[in-house]
Structures are given as structure tokens and as C-alpha cells.
Amino acid sequence: MIFQRSGWVAGGLVLALAGCSGGASEQPRVVTASAPQVQIRDLFVLGAEPPAELAPGSEAAVYGTLVARMGGPGDRLVAVTSPDFVAVSFIQGGTIALPAGKSVSLNTGGGSKVVLKGLRNAAPGGTSTTLRLRFERAGEMTERVRIVARQGRYRTFSNAPAGTSPPA
Template sequence: MNFAHTVRAVGAPVASALLAGALLMGCSDDPTETDVSPASGIAGQIGQISIRDLFVLGGEGGATIQKGGSAPVYMTLVNSPGEVETLGPSDAPDPNAGTDALTSVSSPQATSVKIIGGPVSLPAGQNVRIGPAAKIVLRGLKQPLNSGDFVAVTLRFKRSGSGSLNAPIQAREGDLQSYSPAP
């Protein structure tokens, strides 16, 4: 038996066992227990922007946010341009090379969405965390928001275009107590 055959013969079952173990590590005896950490949000990609841990903050202790109310949106954005043009039109270094910006957010669930303080600058290669202070707020909710449901959120970027993701609604409890409710 050669080395490559041995690696395939032993590696596949070991990899399967490791994968099964990793999947089971998050399980608990309580099937109603929920993970309320920001890592419970969803991830996605719009152009060169990676979206991580996107979620909408629900009511205190899982309370419903009523129709007409407001709810903040939290996430981490990472701008990873493929190629960064470093020279401007005059062959001088361009200080904005590779930067992008979150210019607007919308949701069919809200009559409006406010980015407090204006567009969010996204320097190339940097993580930009939106939270724990409320910066993006869904206003004038068209129907109640319940923890565990999802809300469609469309993000628009200056250079990367736009895209929609379904963000989970997380109860404001546990690790999320430090996150601000909508102002």
C-alpha cells in the first residue's frame, strides 16, 4: 500500500468524524435554547464587500416590536477589493484607493431607514463594525417584528452595488444587552 492510498483510506473517515464532532459541539440538551450572540447573524457578499453577523435587534427579552416602531440593524462590513488603484489622475497616490461606502439601506418592512451620521466609509482591508451603538435604524415598521423571524434588508454601496439579505431578528438579551435599541 502506498502513502497516498493510506492517506485516502484513513483521511476520509477521520475527516468525517471531525466534521460530525464540530457540528455536534454547538448542540445542547435544551432544544429551546437560542444563541443570542452577534455571531448568530448571517453572512453574505455584495461586490467586494463581505457582510458578517448581520442581524436586526428585536425587543427587550424577546418582546415584539410593534407596527410603527423602530429597530436597529447591526453588522460588520469588510471591504476587500481585488485590485487597488494606488495612483490618482495626476499620478499622485490616491488616498481613497480601494475605499467604498455604505450609502443607503432599505427594507420592505420599514417605511424608511436612517443611517445616523450619513454614509459609512469602508477603507480597503478593514473591518467596520456597526454596533453596539445604533447607527442604522429601520423606522415606521409596517408589521410587528418578532425575535426569530427574518427581515429583508437591502444594502447599497458606492462602488460595490447593492444586494439584499434576510437578516434574523435577535432578542435584546444575554450578550446583546450591550447593543442599543433604536433611538
């Protein structure tokens, strides 16, 4: 199986893992990472409601907060990919601007600005996947992130919208 229950990889980045693993009442771990130009906070992929799992072919929403460092020119998220998904992700608006020093949430309030397309294998909550985030100036950051079951405080997050298509 592609997904692993452990083995958090930072690829040279500093990781701070928050929360605990275990029962449904505990908070799952999500990733917070930093590079010289960009900080990523609370990054995760939203899974299915238990006991279901994301089925092959599914779309999955990515949530978290991105911050371009103060004093710099800002940055722009231009792509998000995962080897566990067939297609390049959909980014609402094509790219996401990151003004210097400002927090930019991937949550629109009605869903995520980033949707992964075409899951290769079934993925239950609690497993993980590798995300590659490509920024215009900062380059690429690769993070191993948790697929969080849509339960507890994560029940309020929206699933990936059906039929999301990339911009023309």
C-alpha cells in the same frame, strides 16, 4: 405575516449562517455574506426584549460588520432599506466609509450607525426581514437577516434611539 421563520435567501451570494435556533440560551442565527467587493459579517436587526416584540411603527437598530476588499479603492454604505419598514433608514453621518481591508462595525458603542424606521407589522425576536444594503461602488446586496431578541449576549446592544431623524 411579512416575516418568516425560515427561508434564508442569498440572492446569488454565499451565505454562512452561524449559531443555532431554539431556546433563549442558544445563539440565534445571524448572516455573514460576501460579494466580490464587500463582505458582511454577523448582520442582524435588534428586536425587543422577550416576551415583547417590536411594535408597528417602531424603529430598529441594525448591527454587523462591513469590510471592503483589500486591493480595491474602498467603498461607502449609502443606504439600507427593508420592505418591512415604511421609511428609508437613518445612517449616522449620512453614509459610512469602508476603507479597503478595514473592518467597520455598525456598533458605535452607544447604539447602531444604521436605524430602520417605521416597522409595518409587529415582529417578535426569531423572525426575519429582508435588508437591501446599497454601496457606492459594489451596488446593492440583498440579505434575509434575523431579528434577534434583545436577551443573552444581545442584551448589551442598544435599541434604536427614540426620535432618530434623518440628516438634513
